[in-house]
Amino acid sequence: MTRQKGVALVLVLWIVTLLTIMAGSFALSMRRESAIMFGLKSVAQAQAYAEAGIAMAQMMMLQNDPLKRWQADGQIYEFRFDHALIRVQMLAESGKVDLNQADLTLLQRLLSQAPIEPEKQTRIADAIVDWRDKDDTAREAGAEKSEYKKAGLKYVPRNEAFQSLEELQMVLGMDSGLYDWLEPFITIHSGKSGVDLQKASAELKLILQDEDEQSFKTGMKNAPSASVPVTQVDELPGDDLDMPETGDEQDNSSNTDVFTIISEAMVDEEITATVHALVKRVDEGGAPFSIIQWRPKYSKARSLFAVEMENY
Template identity: 40%
Template sequence: MASSNWTEPRRWRGLALVGVLWVLVLLSLIALNISATSRLELKLAANLVEAAQRRHVNDAAVNWALWSLLQPGTAGWLADGSRRLLSLEDYQIEVAMQDEHGKIDLNEGNPLLLQGLFLAVGLQPEVAVDLADAILDWRDSDELRRLHGAEAEEYRAAGLVEPANRPFERVEELRLVLGMSPALYEQVAPLLTLYSGQAQVNPLVAPQQVLLAVPGVSEANALQYIEQRRSTYEQGLPTPPFGSVNASLLNSNMPGISYAIETAVSKAGSIVSRQNLIIRRRGGMGSRFEILSLSSPQVAPEPGRDPAVPGEPL
């Protein structure tokens, strides 16, 4: 009997010890969970802060370009696609601005410029003619096939969507034109526009590949002219005419109205965000602008970042 009385308290003490241990285990699990949650919340908060910083830096880059457009005469940039660099704290910004009059208008552009563009990117002459005619057949309102073009019958035979027979509403529609490959589209799309409304291009702001689309222009001619126009612009001098070429394809007197602005933001040597937009002056040459299109192409995530974490931009 005495032995039973002795072992009873020991048993209760053992049970109490086990209970204490379980409580400690539960408290440890709760602490670990709180710690993990706190780390995640801190990471999310840091990502949100950095995303906000990137947005502000991108906005600063766009405003820098708009500021340039508001400068009188040649005090602003020559909007020929040249890239400019700016540093803001830990970020490096690259900005390019292109006057849309320097591109070939997909709806109004002269067929010779369309053919010349395809030749400039390396297509054979007969393929360049076929593609130019196919574009003209797509954008016109009739169903009459041009000599080298394509209408509904040719598209059905190729298993493709029939031509719209209306003006292009987006440059991306060019992907649907018979004969257009993905690789070719990537080459020519940056040189085309819907916002010029002109059959000609402005040589004062045209990119090199667009200048090469003008029949009779060599690469050496184009490069020499680009250097010449930049030099005269910086000096505030008039730029000489662009050689002895087909004048019906060029117009140097078109004032800039619509512009493409591209920004790339880098940090520690890696691009962290991009932004592409097209803006237009309100009221022609006014000081207010409207956005015609806006896109933010994705970039690869930085090493060590988890792209699946909410709030962390790629």
Template identity: 35%
Template sequence: MSGRRERGVALLIVLWGCTLLAIMLGGFAALARTEGLQARYQFAQTRAHYAAEAGVMRAIEGLQSTDIASRWIADGRPYVFAFEDAQVTITIVDEDGKVDLNAASGDVLAGLFKAAGATDDKAKALSAAVQDWRRPGDAASPNGAKKPQYEAASLPYGPRNGPFATVEEARMVLGMTSSLWAAVAPALTIWSGRERPNTEHAQPLALAAIPGLGQAGADAILASRGQANGAAIAGGNGVTHTIRAEAILDDGTRSSLTSTVRLRGIRSGNQPYAVLRWREGDVE
């Protein structure tokens, strides 16, 4: 009797052992499958990333083509090309066509905010606040904002009292709302050094910021671009551009890059461009 009991106990132990082994093997198989999927995803993401980088390099080459007729135009139009098994879409915007936070006149700044939906009073106040942010000294301009006004608004900081270091810094200006920022951000720069946008490259919102131009004038400029010779437009490209490249693989894997570059020309022994800003992923 005891022998049967011992054999039964041994059988149960073997069955439990087999069950535990099966569970462990199943866990190892699931882990291996997960790691395999992660490795494939990372590999695909890396391929997409480098395809997007290739798009940025292709854009720089296109902007500096010695053949003006084939030179790429920096007015936001899309360029599409294939890189291995990725489709790469590129847009280029000339920074000269944007509103410079450090150089724009008060009228241009107010025009930009008004075109983005702000009331006249709000647009003028924001324009003054932007100018006070970049202007040295402690005295606020009429309707502007220096340290006391930021303290009164319970903000733990004040204006820089110097040039904007980044475009994103404008989000901190007193009176800037998230919705207004989202509207004006694509039209802002710190790299053009111009008092007003260059009408040859400006996008609709930046054109609307130019005093005296009006909607009719902006529409006429945009219409003339569509009719102009491509070589003539490309010949007017500036030297500082924001390039956005998006690469999509056949399996749907996607990667995007946004880079602001300053062209230096193609000369022997000279780096043809300088990167001013490099951001990966979608940019707000």
């Protein structure tokens, strides 16, 4: 009888231990699922706030008062909305290098700061021009049909204008690292051979400046860092937003026809989400803006929160 009681006690202890392990595992699983759900909820909230930042930027660019109107010149606007901290940056496409209009000299100047060897900088610049020109004669360091075939590629240059920025990745010699470096500085929507430096980002101004030609030869990593202004918006407009009425004339000299809006929202002090919107100004009536491209969760972009707040 005593032996049977001992066996029963051991069985009970094993069952209790097993139930304890199962309960602990279940609790751990529930905590993990709760953390995942909380993270997904926070990301979804941040994404919604980032989209709200795009809408706010569009409204602020329509302000009648030029002192209140937000500018598409690369500066960053920071404001709090509900439970989120939002930063918005607007970049005029006229303040970028147009792949279809820029001459070889401008392309070479831009690529001179790229983190690649000087020989490759020359090859890429020539290859870009060869891609868009209408002939099949390769430039000295460029590439046309024969060079693409020798490289084992199953496509050849378009010999027409670039239809999208992503098409640049097909140019012979282009890689993902170089494309990611170039992407903030290039466009196909400017329609201008030059760059409007008043609307260019601080980084591009630094690259294209004329004061220190030697800095173009030292590489971006050795050039002085660009300072990006951050403007804190303490009070958001409400129903009294000073918007232009239909038919009213507005000074749009500080605006541009096509521009990029980057909106990044932060919730819970660490969860962020970003939206990139390529927007065109429409003056014919109806909606004031049309969306050309919308890129949520653009992970390769540099965080706007990486820029330190200064007093401007």
